[in-house]
Amino acid sequence: MPVSVATTTVDPSPEGGASRPVPGADALRPHAEEAFAAELAALAAQDDRPRPPRWKLSPWAVATYLLGGTLPDGTEISPKYVGPRRIVEVAVSTLATDRALLLLGVPGTAKTWMSEHLAAAVSGDSTLLVQGTAGTPEEAVRYGWNYARLLAHGPSRDALVPSPVMRAMADGATARVEELTRMPADVQDALITILSEKTLPIPELGQEVQAVRGFNLIATANDRDRGVNDLSSALRRRFNTVVLPLPETTEAEVEIVSRRVDQIGRSLDLPAAPGGIDEIRRVVTVFRELRDGLTSDGRTKVKSPSGTLSTAEAISVVTNGLALAAHFGDGVLRPGDVAAGVLGAVVRDPAADRVVWQEYLETVVRERDGWTDFYRACREVSA
Incomplete structure (x- = not known):
């Protein structure tokens, strides 16, 4: 069984000997049953539906745990999966x-x-x-x-x-x-x-x-x-x-990225970045358009790079940008904090993907209202 070894909190030995580490006490990424123990306990306490043998929850409660909801006593269950x-x-x-x-x-x-x-x-x-x-x-x-x-x-x-x-x-x-x-x-x-x-x-x-x-x-x-x-x-x-499909809409993907970035940021003690939703939306929009080969308004076809540009990669780009803003900026997530991450995600093949990115940058991003700062930041890191 995998064992959490990233522990710093200790229990004193009852015999006065060496201290014992508390498993998972300071894990960088706790297992799901540890990170969401309170939600699982709340669901189990109010779950009166039939449970298959050795299941901790009924199928209905398992689905509620993944999709989120409000229990009869008012307990909020956060969504773990955003999708159908x-x-x-x-x-x-x-x-x-x-x-x-x-x-x-x-x-x-x-x-x-x-x-x-x-x-x-x-x-x-x-x-x-x-x-x-x-x-x-x-x-x-x-x-x-x-x-x-x-x-x-x-x-x-x-x-x-x-x-x-x-x-x-x-x-x-x-x-x-x-x-x-x-x-x-x-x-x-x-x-x-x-x-x-x-x-x-x-x-x-x-x-x-x-x-x-x-x-x-x-x-x-x-x-x-x-x-x-x-x-x-x-x-x-x-x-x-x-x-499992990719998120159907931009709004759904923005919600997924926002939730995961918030969870990861809290686990790393990164401060919340004011106005970060604007940059998240830009990153998601760029990834979706390059992934689909079409701009969001359906008017312009674009070439797709060799990478997948998945939701997970968008989460990584924004999380890294959040760290840059917290440690090397003013704490506000700005285009310059995510531009390098976007470039790294898009340009996997230095020859072919760089041409795709430059074309997209000049024909789509440059002409988009309200994206001037993002365009300049991307141009700077792409030079």
Whole structure:
């Protein structure tokens, strides 16, 4: 299990010995179940609807936790996902069945964010995580061995090191697999028996681990990775796939960016930037127009760069601008604070993307009313 190690707060030892760190007390990014513990507790206290086995909340309460709302006692639940309600309902209802959930979408559509919050609301633990990479071994999905014990005593349950998936099966919890299509095909296929038979064989011991009720799995995949390690048809059939779209409107994307920047800023002790919403709207507008290949008024076609220009990248650009304004400016988020970040996000290919950016800057940004300062700032960093 991942362990929070960024801790500075300590509890004095009752025996007067060395102080003990408090897990997660000063974590840079607390897990969802820690950061939103008060909201989860409030939902659990007022949730009188049927709960699937070992779920901490009912499906209705899980959806409310993700989408936000006001509880009968007036408690405000902040939205974790801004998007179509039906997408969240389908994802939650899938986890209440024996089908695994695959969250699919382009980079920056909150796949990881949603999987973490789903696991936190359903199981109270979002840390049963397998990170998919080209080097992920099969042991990360099945189990490994403590080789010192294995050599000393031979194969035994004491020598076995369970994977996060194996632990979730035994505990009736929700496991997470990030970037499933980045994993080699043979590692992916280790999930087939787990998802179809709900069993993990341990042939070395002549035993097996059977999943208890409540177990399920959430996987995420980037549809830009098609052709890297495509899912086999056998594995794909084990999942219900939910496609997470990009925000439909500029206003929706501005809201998402504003909320996340505010959360990240508070966690980093960055001061709120007055007037920051104007710069957020400009960044989002630029990203959407370059992404769509069309200006927001539908009048001018523009070329698209090679990068994705996702909502997540907009959040990163604005957060960095907020840090610049706080530490090297007057605390007010201005065009000069975000211009360099926009340039870095757009120009990934120094040759092709720079031409796209310069053309967009001169034909669209330069002519837009109220954007003179933004144009000048971008021109300065692009020179």
